[in-house]
Amino acid sequence: MVEYKDTLLMPKTDFPMRGNLPANEPKIQEKWDEIDINALVNKRTEGRPHFVLHDGPPYANGDLHIGHALNKVLKDMINRHRSMTGYHVPYVPGWDTHGLPIEQALTNKGVNRKEMTVAEFRELCKQYAYEQISNQKSQFKRLGVRGDWENPYITLVPEFEARQIEVFGRMAERGYIYKGLKPVYWSPSSESALAEAEIEYKDIKSPSIYVSFEIKDSKGVVPQDAKFIIWTTTPWTIPANLGITVNAEITYVVVQVNDNKYIIAKDLLETVSTAIEWESYEVIQELKGEQLEYIVAKHPIYGRDSLIMLGDHVTTDAGTGCVHTAPGHGEDDFNVGKKYGLEVLSPVNDQGCYTNEAPGFEGLFYDDANKVITEKLKEVDALEKLTFIKHSYPHDWRTKKPVIYRATPQWFCSVEAFRDQLLQAIHDTSFTPAWGETRLFNMIRDRGDWCISRQRAWGVPIPVFYAESGEEIITPETISHVSKLFREHGSNIWFQREAKDLLPEGFTHPGSPNGRFSKENDIMDVWFDSGSTHQGVLVERGMKYPADLYLEGSDQYRGWFNSSLITSVAINGHAPYKGLLSHGFVLDGDGRKMSKSLGNVILPQKVMDQYGADILRLWVASVDYTSDVRISLDMLKQISEVYRKIRNTLRFLHGNLQDYNNDTDRVAYEELREMDQYMYMRLQDVLKQVRTAYDQYEFANVYHVINNFVAVELSAFYLDIAKDVVYIEGADNKARRAMQTVMYDTLLTLLKVLTPILPHTTDELWSYLGAEEVSVQLTDFPEVDVRDNFTDLRAKWNKVIDLRDEVLKALEEARNAKVIGKSLEAKVLIYADKEVVDIINDEAVNFAQISIVSQLQVAGGKNDAPENALVLDKTSIVVEKATGEKCERCWSYSETVGQHAKHPSLCVRCADVVEKYYI
Numbered sequence: 001m002v003e004y005k006d007t008l009l010m011p012k013t014d015f016p017m018r019g020n021l022p023a024n025e026p027k028i029q030e031k032w033d034e035i036d037i038n039a040l041v042n043k044r045t046e047g048r049p050h051f052v053l054h055d056g057p058p059y060a061n062g063d064l065h066i067g068h069a070l071n072k073v074l075k076d077m078i079n080r081h082r083s084m085t086g087y088h089v090p091y092v093p094g095w096d097t098h099g100l101p102i103e104q105a106l107t108n109k110g111v112n113r114k115e116m117t118v119a120e121f122r123e124l125c126k127q128y129a130y131e132q133i134s135n136q137k138s139q140f141k142r143l144g145v146r147g148d149w150e151n152p153y154i155t156l157v158p159e160f161e162a163r164q165i166e167v168f169g170r171m172a173e174r175g176y177i178y179k180g181l182k183p184v185y186w187s188p189s190s191e192s193a194l195a196e197a198e199i200e201y202k203d204i205k206s207p208s209i210y211v212s213f214e215i216k217d218s219k220g221v222v223p224q225d226a227k228f229i230i231w232t233t234t235p236w237t238i239p240a241n242l243g244i245t246v247n248a249e250i251t252y253v254v255v256q257v258n259d260n261k262y263i264i265a266k267d268l269l270e271t272v273s274t275a276i277e278w279e280s281y282e283v284i285q286e287l288k289g290e291q292l293e294y295i296v297a298k299h300p301i302y303g304r305d306s307l308i309m310l311g312d313h314v315t316t317d318a319g320t321g322c323v324h325t326a327p328g329h330g331e332d333d334f335n336v337g338k339k340y341g342l343e344v345l346s347p348v349n350d351q352g353c354y355t356n357e358a359p360g361f362e363g364l365f366y367d368d369a370n371k372v373i374t375e376k377l378k379e380v381d382a383l384e385k386l387t388f389i390k391h392s393y394p395h396d397w398r399t400k401k402p403v404i405y406r407a408t409p410q411w412f413c414s415v416e417a418f419r420d421q422l423l424q425a426i427h428d429t430s431f432t433p434a435w436g437e438t439r440l441f442n443m444i445r446d447r448g449d450w451c452i453s454r455q456r457a458w459g460v461p462i463p464v465f466y467a468e469s470g471e472e473i474i475t476p477e478t479i480s481h482v483s484k485l486f487r488e489h490g491s492n493i494w495f496q497r498e499a500k501d502l503l504p505e506g507f508t509h510p511g512s513p514n515g516r517f518s519k520e521n522d523i524m525d526v527w528f529d530s531g532s533t534h535q536g537v538l539v540e541r542g543m544k545y546p547a548d549l550y551l552e553g554s555d556q557y558r559g560w561f562n563s564s565l566i567t568s569v570a571i572n573g574h575a576p577y578k579g580l581l582s583h584g585f586v587l588d589g590d591g592r593k594m595s596k597s598l599g600n601v602i603l604p605q606k607v608m609d610q611y612g613a614d615i616l617r618l619w620v621a622s623v624d625y626t627s628d629v630r631i632s633l634d635m636l637k638q639i640s641e642v643y644r645k646i647r648n649t650l651r652f653l654h655g656n657l658q659d660y661n662n663d664t665d666r667v668a669y670e671e672l673r674e675m676d677q678y679m680y681m682r683l684q685d686v687l688k689q690v691r692t693a694y695d696q697y698e699f700a701n702v703y704h705v706i707n708n709f710v711a712v713e714l715s716a717f718y719l720d721i722a723k724d725v726v727y728i729e730g731a732d733n734k735a736r737r738a739m740q741t742v743m744y745d746t747l748l749t750l751l752k753v754l755t756p757i758l759p760h761t762t763d764e765l766w767s768y769l770g771a772e773e774v775s776v777q778l779t780d781f782p783e784v785d786v787r788d789n790f791t792d793l794r795a796k797w798n799k800v801i802d803l804r805d806e807v808l809k810a811l812e813e814a815r816n817a818k819v820i821g822k823s824l825e826a827k828v829l830i831y832a833d834k835e836v837v838d839i840i841n842d843e844a845v846n847f848a849q850i851s852i853v854s855q856l857q858v859a860g861g862k863n864d865a866p867e868n869a870l871v872l873d874k875t876s877i878v879v880e881k882a883t884g885e886k887c888e889r890c891w892s893y894s895e896t897v898g899q900h901a902k903h904p905s906l907c908v909r910c911a912d913v914v915e916k917y918y919i
Contacts, residue, residue: 004889007918008727011655015768021612025760051087054547056560057096060132064139066586069604073620076145080756081694084781094153097129098459099526118457119495125458144613144759153537155529160536162487165463167532169479170571176414181344183334184451186406188352189399192455200397206233210384213297226261230324235373236366239358240326242342243307247314248290256282265321276385300382311336328407346407411453425575432581433626440557452525459523461494466518467511531563534576550577583625589632614758615640621703621757649710653747656726660740667738674844676738678797679718681790688784690753728890730917752781806872807851814879824892827855831865831876854882854893
């Protein structure tokens with residue numbers, strides 16, 4: 001006796017329904033390591049055009065945060081896609097390893113650097129860096145990021161440092177490197193100069209003071225007893241004042257206030273009078289700023305000359321129009337002071353305390369001096385008004401403490417010397433998003449020279465020697481020699497040997513008649529390290545330069561994008577990248593910045609422990625990364641539901657191919673039924689959309705296109721309809737093989753196009769296919785099939801789908817009214833006009849089957865519909881209970897149930913299948 005349920009060809013697959021990703025992904029990654037998947041992929045793609053995404057180095061300190069995950073997964077999706085679409089994609093991950101955070105980490109661990117030599121301390125820094133690299137590497141690999149993890153680039157290795165020295169030397173040879181006394185961002189907390197990229201802004205409360213300067217020599221232009229009024233929020237810079245700057249084009253006034261006469265900008269008169277609380281005033285003179293040039297005022301505390309100068313940076317946006325000028329503590333101040341021959345006075349030491357150049361304030365920390373100086377100004381009757389304001393102020397991004405502008409001898413890269421070339425290189429670069437070009441262009445256009453020296457121990461030394469005369473020595477010969485020494489011994493040799501032992505053998509210099517030399521003790525800004533990677537990695541390893549793409553967070557327009565551009569253009573005249581792609585920051589679900597204090601931090605490792613790396617990767621693919629993105633546990637739950645739908649659809653496809661052999665069972669396209677041709681066409685549409693989206697780095701489009709295709713067109717349409725064929729018909733039935741052919745193409749296409757996003761899942765299922773390739777990563781995306789008949793097919797089946805939607809709507813109404821339960825219980829009567837009737841009666845469509853109802857017929861024209869019909873756009877529909885009996889095997893209702901003598905509980909169709917295949 002045949003059990004009819006055993007005659008159904010139900011799906012069979014060992015691919016599990018539940019992914020159990022946290023447990024299974026590490027096993028898959030172990031397999032990748034065993035077969036060295038990265039090497040296999042690169043071997044397969046040898047000879048193809050190269051595509052190089054150059055990795056921006058994360059800093060080797062601490063666990064990965066969610067921003068790291070976003071960044072590395074984006075890179076991995078791009079690399080995986082390119083290696084499956086015609087390119088050879090060598091990817092070398094890297095790390096930035098020098099700088100203050102590692103020094104600070106060791107100090108926090110109890111290391112006392114004063115008890116050891118610089119070389120010994122640097123060795124501890126190196127060990128710490130390698131520990132951090134090991135930790136971060138395992139976390140990056142856990143994300144499923146593919147690359148040359150056994151041979152990454154590290155900025156502390158000798159060959160990299162040697163290349164960096166060469167970059168410095170070539171820039172010096174072109175005249176772009178110089179030493180100068182200029183105001184730079186100085187961090188007292190780090191005791192070092194900082195680059196603009198190392199600055200962040202925070203709101204602080206500062207004193208706001210109006211100070212009057214008496215006139216020493218009015219040049220007969222203004223009353224001798226008048227006073228200039230300046231405004232500043234940094235009283236601590238008053239001891240360094242050497243002048244007052246006005247704008248030549250601005251109109252100034254001399255105002256009488258009681259017994260005093262003051263000089264301020266006319267446009268600011270009302271603002272100042274209100275702020276200082278003048279009860280009344282009288283304008284007694286009006287003149288242009290240019291007339292005030294070279295008047296001499298007196299420093300309110302020290303009585304020395306304070307020269308009146310002209311400067312375009314003076315505006316009437318705020319203040320008094322008379323700008324307190326301290327050349328040692330501001331860039332504009334420095335520039336105007338240089339023009340007028342003022343000295344550069346900076347009476348503050350490395351720790352931020354006053355020197356003896358500020359009599360009366362020696363030893364005071366600059367911030368503590370604000371109050372003392374303000375009191376002194378009040379004492380000498382120069383303080384016109386004191387209030388407090390909240391404003392944005394620069395801070396050290398590592399110590400989170402305020403920085404100051406301070407003039408110190410530093411090494412600089414002269415951006416001004418080749419700014420036009422830099423701006424041209426930006427125009428020659430493609431940007432994603434497009435606004436990145438404007439952002440980087442404006443930054444380079446407006447930036448000052450780059451301060452590249454740091455007063456720290458852990459970094460690449462600035463390879464400069466000094467002669468006895470004090471003359472700086474940077475020659476191609478010395479640079480080449482130091483580079484070779486670093487390549488052989490590492491940069492620590494700079495601190496282990498005397499200067500003479502670091503110079504070429506027999507080196508002489510006219511400035512050192514006694515053969516004595518000294519060396520520079522400063523190290524390079526770490527942005528010079530990472531900014532040199534185009535040489536230390538791409539050129540050093542024989543990779544493509546310029547790279548096709550640099551991809552980092554939007555903060556790197558002022559960081560790595562910027563420093564890399566400067567060094568590359570300086571030595572080679574072009575950008576190190578053909579394209580720049582930037583992403584936003586990761587915020588919590590409410591759009592807030594993540595912080596431990598708020599308790600809203602989501603760590604990648606915890607996400608992977610709970611959900612798996614593929615869920616995190618799917619989240620990355622789902623967001624518009626070009627702006628700031630949000631993540632929360634609720635969002636991850638939603639993503640995991642999308643993943644579950646994708647996985648189960650792949651599983652269903654695989655399960656229904658258990659008896660299908662593509663070599664022997666494939667049905668040619670021309671012999672497919674129209675519905676199968678339509679789905680094949682839609683698969684090509686999806687493939688084309690996905691390939692285009694990947695090409696344009698629009699991963700959210702990939703996500704949405706695939707998700708919609710899986711959920712709507714496969715699950716809710718084709719695969720739902722397919723059950724009536726692939727379960728019910730005989731194994732080699734033509735219609736069944738046709739559907740399996742489309743399922744096979746759909747499965748392989750989805751597996752391949754999902755691999756850049758879900759590599760663990762696709763490789764897991766690939767292992768069940770018995771394919772020749774050991775991994776889906778060793779295959780290419782299929783090419784898009786474009787056929788002549790797709791246009792007509794699309795037009796026809798768009799109408800079919802629209803009509804089907806009307807039937808489904810009627811079925812839902814009937815279900816809600818308890819007329820039917822499942823759709824197979826329904827008989828559908830359609831009232832429609834001829835154009836619609838022709839589609840419904842088209843045998844190539846099989847409308848009852850695609851509607852998943854037992855019976856469907858045209859009952860008349862649309863105007864013939866009874867009152868109980870559901871009136872829709874193209875049809876009027878009545879849904880009734882299907883007639884006949886329910887077939888025990890296919891569950892459809894049919895008048896033919898009971899007609900077959902041997903199988904009375906089956907419809908004729910099922911009875912024929914059972915007789916042919918199972919009796």
